[in-house]
Amino acid sequence: MAEDGPLKMADVARLAKVSMSTVSRALADNPLIPEDRRREIQRIAAEAGYVINQSARSLRMRKTQTIGVVFPLGHDVGQLISDPFFIEMFGRLADEITTRGYQVLLCRVTDTSEGWLNRIIQSHRQDGLVIVGQSDQHEALNQAAGSYHPLVVWGGHLNGQTYCSVGTDNIGGARRAVDHLLGLGRKRIAFLGMLELPEISLRYEGYVRALRAAGIEQDPALVIPAHFSFETAYEAARELIESGTEFDAIFATSDIIALAAIQALAAAGMDVPGQVSVVGFDDIAIAAQSTPPLTSVQQDLAKGAKTIVDLLFKRMAGEDAPSATLLPKLVVRKSCGGTSAG
Amino acid sequence: MAEDGPLKMADVARLAKVSMSTVSRALADNPLIPEDRRREIQRIAAEAGYVINQSARSLRMRKTQTIGVVFPLGHDVGQLISDPFFIEMFGRLADEITTRGYQVLLCRVTDTSEGWLNRIIQSHRQDGLVIVGQSDQHEALNQAAGSYHPLVVWGGHLNGQTYCSVGTDNIGGARRAVDHLLGLGRKRIAFLGMLELPEISLRYEGYVRALRAAGIEQDPALVIPAHFSFETAYEAARELIESGTEFDAIFATSDIIALAAIQALAAAGMDVPGQVSVVGFDDIAIAAQSTPPLTSVQQDLAKGAKTIVDLLFKRMAGEDAPSATLLPKLVVRKSCGGTSAG
DNA sequence: CTTGCTTTTGCAATCGATTGCGGTAGCGTT
DNA sequence: AACGCTACCGCAATCGATTGCAAAAGCAAG
Structure with missing residues (x-):
C-alpha cells in the first residue's frame, strides 16, 4: 500500500x-x-x-532488454539529429524494438576517436546494436563485427564488408532516377551529394552507369558536393546556379537537398520542372507536399526497419543472419515534368 | 591487445x-x-x-547516467511517434541530454494501465524522466511527482498541478492567433483540435477569450475534434467543409492539422487565404515550406528543451526547480492573408 | 632504531537481483 | 510404519563494479 x-x-x-x-x-x-x-x-x-530493479537484473542475467540505436555523426559536425530521414528511421526502429519488449537507447556518437564502437559495445548497456548510416566508419564497423555479433547496420552494401547491413539498392535506385530524367530528354544532369559517404558514392555509381548507358559524357562540373542540411544544400545549389554551368536536371541524393535546390532555383527565377527537372531520394513525407511535388526514389523505411530488427534479433539468438537489400521505387511527381508512373 | x-x-x-x-x-x-x-x-x-560494465556500475552506484524520455500515447492509438513536433522535441532533448554526458532512453508507453509511471520510475533504469506531453495522464503525473522528484513534463500548466512543467503559454498563443484572424476581419473561426488534451484545452480557452473580447458569439458547430495525424485531421476538415457550416477562418491547434485542413480546402476548391484564413500551431519546419506558407504560433523548442533539461538536472541535484512558461510568437505568412508582422 | 605522521593500497562488504543444487514436505504403496 | 517418489522451497554463490576502513609503506625527525 x-x-x-x-x-x-x-x-x-x-x-x-x-x-x-x-x-x-x-x-x-x-x-x-x-x-x-x-x-x-x-x-x-x-x-x-x-x-x-533493472540494474541488478541486468548485472545478474548479463542482458539489459535494451537495443542501442547509434547515429554516427563522424562526417558531419552538425550535432542535431534533424534529418527527417533519420528521424523517421528512428521512429520506425523504435516501434519495431519496443514491440518486441525491448527498450531503445539512443547513442549519439560525436566522438569517433579510435575505439568508439568498442566503447559502446563493451559498456554492456545494450544487448544489440543498430547503426544508422555508415558515415565514414566502414573500417571500424568491419573490425567490430569480427567479435561482436548482434549488430546490424543501415546503409549501403560495400566491398569487403563483414558486417550485416540492410539498405536500399542505391545503385539501382539512382540508375532508375537518372534513366527517368534521360527519358524526359534531359542531358545535362547535375549530381548533388557527398561522395565521401558510402551510400552516396553508390548512388553516384548508378548515376554514372545511367549516363554511360545513354552514351552521354559526364561533366565533373555537374558533380556538386552537398551536405544533408537544408542550408548547406541550398548554398551548394546556389553556387551551381551562379557558376553559369549549364544544366537541365538535378539528381539530388536526398529529398532535403532536392527541396533546397528547388528553392534555390525558384529564387534564381528558374522554373521547375519547366527549365530544370529535379529528382530526390528517400521520398520523405514532405516530398509529396512540396511545390511542385517532388519526384523521388522511395525507400521503404517501414520494411527496412522491420528487416533490420528481425535480423538483429536473429543474430542475438546466435543465428547468422545475412545482409539484405531492399528494392527502391521511383515515385514520379511533378518536379521533373512528364507524368508517367515509375 | x-x-x-x-x-x-x-x-x-x-x-x-x-x-x-x-x-x-x-x-x-x-x-x-x-x-x-x-x-x-x-x-x-x-x-x-x-x-x-555499466550494469555493475549502475547497481553499485545507484545511478545509470541515463535520462528517460517518455511519450505517453494514452490518448492516441496510433503507435508511431511520427508527429514532427514530437520528433523535433525529441531530437533537441537528446542533444541537451547527451551534451551533459547522459544517455537517452526512449520509453514509448502504450500501456497506460494503473501504475504505468511507477513501473517506469521504480525500474531504476534512469536517473531522471522527461515526459513529453501530458496526454490524459495529468492525475498519474501529479501522483508520481509526490514521491519522485527528478521529473519534468513538457506541457501546459494546469490547475492543481504539483509536478514541474515547461511549456508554451498556450492561452496567450491561441489568443494572439485568433486576435490576428479577427484583425483580418474574419468572424466565423473554426477551432480544430482534441479538447481532451490539456494543452489543447488551454488553446481553446485562448480562442474563447479572443472571441469574447471581440464580442463575437461562439458557435459550437465550429469546434471540431481533430487528432494529430494528418489523415484523421484531413478527415475532420473534410467533414467540416461538407457539413455546410459557414466559416471564413481556421485556427488549427497544430501545424499538421493546419496543413491537412489546407489540403482539404484545396480539394474542395476553396481558396486559402482568399476564402479561408488558416493559422497553425508549433511552427514546425515544413510550415514555412508549404503552399501557401503557413502562419503559425511558434514554440521555441530549442529553448524549451534546454529549459526542461536544465530544470531536470537541478531536480536531480536535489534542488527544487519551479515550472517555466515560454512565450509564443505568432509568425505571419501567407496562409491567412494580410502581411503585417505579428 | 623508534616514533609519528602522511600518503597509498587493498580487504571485504555492498548494490539487488537470479539460479544450481541440496533439502524438506507431502503423498501413495506396501 | 517405513519407504520411495515428486513437487516445492530456500540457502548461498554469483554477476562486476565501488568504497569505508584499516593496514602498510614511506619519510622525517628525534
Missing part, C-alpha cells in the same frame, strides 16, 4: 512469507512455483507497487 | 599489478591515487580495450 521506500524483492518476500528465490521465480512465471501461488505473489508484489 | 573475452576490472588489475580498488579509483580519476600512476593505469586499461 504505502510505497515511500523503494522496496526490494526481499521486502516482497517478507510480505508474502516466502523466500526471495520464490518471489523471483514467481515474478518470472516459473512453473517451478505452483500456479496459484505464483498469482498470489504477483498480486502481492503489484499491490505493494514493487518493480524489479 | 587481444580482446576476445570481455575483460573485467579484475583483469586490468592483474595487468597493472595492483588491486581492483586501485583500478577503480584510477579510472575514476580519484586523487587518492597519485597522478602518474592514474595515467599509467588508464593507459593500460585503454590499451587492453577495457570498458567499465
Whole structure:
C-alpha cells in the first residue's frame, strides 16, 4: 500500500512469507512455483507497487532488454539529429524494438576517436546494436563485427564488408532516377551529394552507369558536393546556379537537398520542372507536399526497419543472419515534368 | 591487445599489478591515487580495450547516467511517434541530454494501465524522466511527482498541478492567433483540435477569450475534434467543409492539422487565404515550406528543451526547480492573408 | 632504531537481483 | 510404519563494479 521506500524483492518476500528465490521465480512465471501461488505473489508484489530493479537484473542475467540505436555523426559536425530521414528511421526502429519488449537507447556518437564502437559495445548497456548510416566508419564497423555479433547496420552494401547491413539498392535506385530524367530528354544532369559517404558514392555509381548507358559524357562540373542540411544544400545549389554551368536536371541524393535546390532555383527565377527537372531520394513525407511535388526514389523505411530488427534479433539468438537489400521505387511527381508512373 | 573475452576490472588489475580498488579509483580519476600512476593505469586499461560494465556500475552506484524520455500515447492509438513536433522535441532533448554526458532512453508507453509511471520510475533504469506531453495522464503525473522528484513534463500548466512543467503559454498563443484572424476581419473561426488534451484545452480557452473580447458569439458547430495525424485531421476538415457550416477562418491547434485542413480546402476548391484564413500551431519546419506558407504560433523548442533539461538536472541535484512558461510568437505568412508582422 | 605522521593500497562488504543444487514436505504403496 | 517418489522451497554463490576502513609503506625527525 504505502510505497515511500523503494522496496526490494526481499521486502516482497517478507510480505508474502516466502523466500526471495520464490518471489523471483514467481515474478518470472516459473512453473517451478505452483500456479496459484505464483498469482498470489504477483498480486502481492503489484499491490505493494514493487518493480524489479533493472540494474541488478541486468548485472545478474548479463542482458539489459535494451537495443542501442547509434547515429554516427563522424562526417558531419552538425550535432542535431534533424534529418527527417533519420528521424523517421528512428521512429520506425523504435516501434519495431519496443514491440518486441525491448527498450531503445539512443547513442549519439560525436566522438569517433579510435575505439568508439568498442566503447559502446563493451559498456554492456545494450544487448544489440543498430547503426544508422555508415558515415565514414566502414573500417571500424568491419573490425567490430569480427567479435561482436548482434549488430546490424543501415546503409549501403560495400566491398569487403563483414558486417550485416540492410539498405536500399542505391545503385539501382539512382540508375532508375537518372534513366527517368534521360527519358524526359534531359542531358545535362547535375549530381548533388557527398561522395565521401558510402551510400552516396553508390548512388553516384548508378548515376554514372545511367549516363554511360545513354552514351552521354559526364561533366565533373555537374558533380556538386552537398551536405544533408537544408542550408548547406541550398548554398551548394546556389553556387551551381551562379557558376553559369549549364544544366537541365538535378539528381539530388536526398529529398532535403532536392527541396533546397528547388528553392534555390525558384529564387534564381528558374522554373521547375519547366527549365530544370529535379529528382530526390528517400521520398520523405514532405516530398509529396512540396511545390511542385517532388519526384523521388522511395525507400521503404517501414520494411527496412522491420528487416533490420528481425535480423538483429536473429543474430542475438546466435543465428547468422545475412545482409539484405531492399528494392527502391521511383515515385514520379511533378518536379521533373512528364507524368508517367515509375 | 587481444580482446576476445570481455575483460573485467579484475583483469586490468592483474595487468597493472595492483588491486581492483586501485583500478577503480584510477579510472575514476580519484586523487587518492597519485597522478602518474592514474595515467599509467588508464593507459593500460585503454590499451587492453577495457570498458567499465555499466550494469555493475549502475547497481553499485545507484545511478545509470541515463535520462528517460517518455511519450505517453494514452490518448492516441496510433503507435508511431511520427508527429514532427514530437520528433523535433525529441531530437533537441537528446542533444541537451547527451551534451551533459547522459544517455537517452526512449520509453514509448502504450500501456497506460494503473501504475504505468511507477513501473517506469521504480525500474531504476534512469536517473531522471522527461515526459513529453501530458496526454490524459495529468492525475498519474501529479501522483508520481509526490514521491519522485527528478521529473519534468513538457506541457501546459494546469490547475492543481504539483509536478514541474515547461511549456508554451498556450492561452496567450491561441489568443494572439485568433486576435490576428479577427484583425483580418474574419468572424466565423473554426477551432480544430482534441479538447481532451490539456494543452489543447488551454488553446481553446485562448480562442474563447479572443472571441469574447471581440464580442463575437461562439458557435459550437465550429469546434471540431481533430487528432494529430494528418489523415484523421484531413478527415475532420473534410467533414467540416461538407457539413455546410459557414466559416471564413481556421485556427488549427497544430501545424499538421493546419496543413491537412489546407489540403482539404484545396480539394474542395476553396481558396486559402482568399476564402479561408488558416493559422497553425508549433511552427514546425515544413510550415514555412508549404503552399501557401503557413502562419503559425511558434514554440521555441530549442529553448524549451534546454529549459526542461536544465530544470531536470537541478531536480536531480536535489534542488527544487519551479515550472517555466515560454512565450509564443505568432509568425505571419501567407496562409491567412494580410502581411503585417505579428 | 623508534616514533609519528602522511600518503597509498587493498580487504571485504555492498548494490539487488537470479539460479544450481541440496533439502524438506507431502503423498501413495506396501 | 517405513519407504520411495515428486513437487516445492530456500540457502548461498554469483554477476562486476565501488568504497569505508584499516593496514602498510614511506619519510622525517628525534
